[in-house]
Amino acid sequence: MPFFIRHKDLKPVKPTPNPYSSRLPWWRQHMGLWPLLCLLLLGGSFQFSPHFHAFAEQVFFEKVSWLEGVVARPFHAVASLFAEATAFRQDMVSLRSENEALKWKTQALSRLHAENAALRRALHVPDITPYRSIVVPVLATPYDGLHHLFLVGKGSAQGLIKNQAVIVPEGVVGRLEKVGQEVAHVLLLNDRRSRLPVMTVSSEQKAILAGEGDGFPVLVYVSNTRNVKRGEQVVTSGLGGMFPVGLPVGIVEDVVNGKIRVRPYAPFQKLDWVHVLQLPATGEIGRALEECQG
Amino acid sequence: MKVSQGLLSFLVKCLPTVCIAFLILCGCSMQMGGAPLLPVLYLIPVYYWLVFRPTWLPIVSLLGIGFFYDALMGRELGFSSAILLFSALGLPYVRVFITRHVFYLMWGLFCVYSLVVLCLYGLSGGILFRSWIYGISLYPLIAWCLSHFHVRCDAYV
Numbered sequence A: 001m002p003f004f005i006r007h008k009d010l011k012p013v014k015p016t017p018n019p020y021s022s023r024l025p026w027w028r029q030h031m032g033l034w035p036l037l038c039l040l041l042l043g044g045s046f047q048f049s050p051h052f053h054a055f056a057e058q059v060f061f062e063k064v065s066w067l068e069g070v071v072a073r074p075f076h077a078v079a080s081l082f083a084e085a086t087a088f089r090q091d092m093v094s095l096r097s098e099n100e101a102l103k104w105k106t107q108a109l110s111r112l113h114a115e116n117a118a119l120r121r122a123l124h125v126p127d128i129t130p131y132r133s134i135v136v137p138v139l140a141t142p143y144d145g146l147h148h149l150f151l152v153g154k155g156s157a158q159g160l161i162k163n164q165a166v167i168v169p170e171g172v173v174g175r176l177e178k179v180g181q182e183v184a185h186v187l188l189l190n191d192r193r194s195r196l197p198v199m200t201v202s203s204e205q206k207a208i209l210a211g212e213g214d215g216f217p218v219l220v221y222v223s224n225t226r227n228v229k230r231g232e233q234v235v236t237s238g239l240g241g242m243f244p245v246g247l248p249v250g251i252v253e254d255v256v257n258g259k260i261r262v263r264p265y266a267p268f269q270k271l272d273w274v275h276v277l278q279l280p281a282t283g284e285i286g287r288a289l290e291e292c293q294g
Numbered sequence B: 001m002k003v004s005q006g007l008l009s010f011l012v013k014c015l016p017t018v019c020i021a022f023l024i025l026c027g028c029s030m031q032m033g034g035a036p037l038l039p040v041l042y043l044i045p046v047y048y049w050l051v052f053r054p055t056w057l058p059i060v061s062l063l064g065i066g067f068f069y070d071a072l073m074g075r076e077l078g079f080s081s082a083i084l085l086f087s088a089l090g091l092p093y094v095r096v097f098i099t100r101h102v103f104y105l106m107w108g109l110f111c112v113y114s115l116v117v118l119c120l121y122g123l124s125g126g127i128l129f130r131s132w133i134y135g136i137s138l139y140p141l142i143a144w145c146l147s148h149f150h151v152r153c154d155a156y157v
Helices: A033-048 A050-123 A283-293 B005-027 B038-052 B059-073 B079-097 B103-121 B125-154
Strands: A132-140 A149-152 A165-168 A171-179 A184-188 A195-200 A206-210 A218-220 A233-236 A248-256 A259-264 A273-278
Touching: A033 A050, A033 B079, A050 A132, A050 A149, A050 A171, A050 A184, A050 B005, A050 B059, A149 A171, A149 A273, A195 A248, B005 B038, B005 B059, B005 B125, B038 B059, B038 B079, B038 B103, B038 B125, B059 B079, B079 B103, B103 B125
Parallel strands: A171 A248
Antiparallel strands: A132 A149, A132 A273, A149 A184, A165 A171, A165 A273, A171 A184, A195 A206, A195 A233, A206 A218, A218 A259, A233 A248, A248 A259
16 A cells, blocks of 8 residues: 555646636635735734724634633543542542641641731731632643643633733743633743733842743843842732732743843643632722723 | 535535644644644645645635634734735645655655745744654655545545
8 A cells, every 4th residue: 555645636737826617606706815805904903903903813712712622621621530540549648648737737827817917907007818819720732832822711701801810839820811701811921922020039129021932031121130140039029910919930040141031930831720810900900990990 | 314415525625624623723732842733733734735635725714724723822813824825825836746756745845835834933943943843754644644535535526
């Protein structure tokens, strides 16, 4: 049997500008022009009407990601079933011991908690409310060499909103870029379009963490790069109101010629579940939202 | 159930589009050593059908596939469609090379085509090279599957 099947019609075929027969009706003869017209309109809308372009992108995203969700969900379920089955016994043993340790720790902390609350009241320090979060499964990680995204299995129907912070216990993962009805896109920290306000812990330098498309985003707009040292921890600065203050982001990997590369804490390749923070909107975003609602 | 010949023929002609969409869905998360498989992976069936059966992959389907890919990958909507439309303009000229012992020539032309498209997509450096190598290595396998698929579908059209 030949490796590659030879076709019966072996004569060379001359290229023709229109592959359709001339016997087709007139509207089908000119069908090739319509896509070009659509593309031109789309390009024009991108340039001159961003609102229409954003609407078109959202509509396509909703449809396509729903389909991707349908395809990816069974694979995710089977994969997590296997992973859970193999790690179940080991996890149970470790969780039991961890639970016992946490019980003792909770008992010790309850006294401190009451004392802390009393001191806060005495000093008139407002209470810090813990952030609520929604746990969402990672369905797929579409990657084309430039864009770093996660497709997660919950959407606006479950209360997700665009630009919410996405974290894991290790650190920040990214933010919600597009939110559909049942699925959403998470823009990761190392994507080229990602910008995150951060600060270094020891040198207290505020900066923007900009993705470069590889595994190491860089710090830009640092006022004094000489103060930043290798191995220093980077946390969110809370500017802009999208992320709360102090979430761990990564550590400074190296500083070469003023370029500060950061290694994110979040293990992007190993994530099956992420947390989406339900933050009260504050700062510029909060004001903008209030204006919109008003 | 009796299916009319016209409907059957139409369904068979839709199969290349469905096959490309399925390949995009399955391959969107695949990567080897940090290099993605996808842009080249979905270019293989596009190239195959545009060269061997351009009428089974009409321009409207290419436009739809481009939008589908852009929406899934978070790219600017319409960019892939434009690339695929230009492919549809250029690839029929490869048909003049279809002769009896054609496979290596077709493979070589695909290497050139995929490299150009990857550069247009904006890939560079090691990722471009590795992604391209993975894609052209997969070409014989996928083209072999597609050629079997093609011959069987020919019987219904």
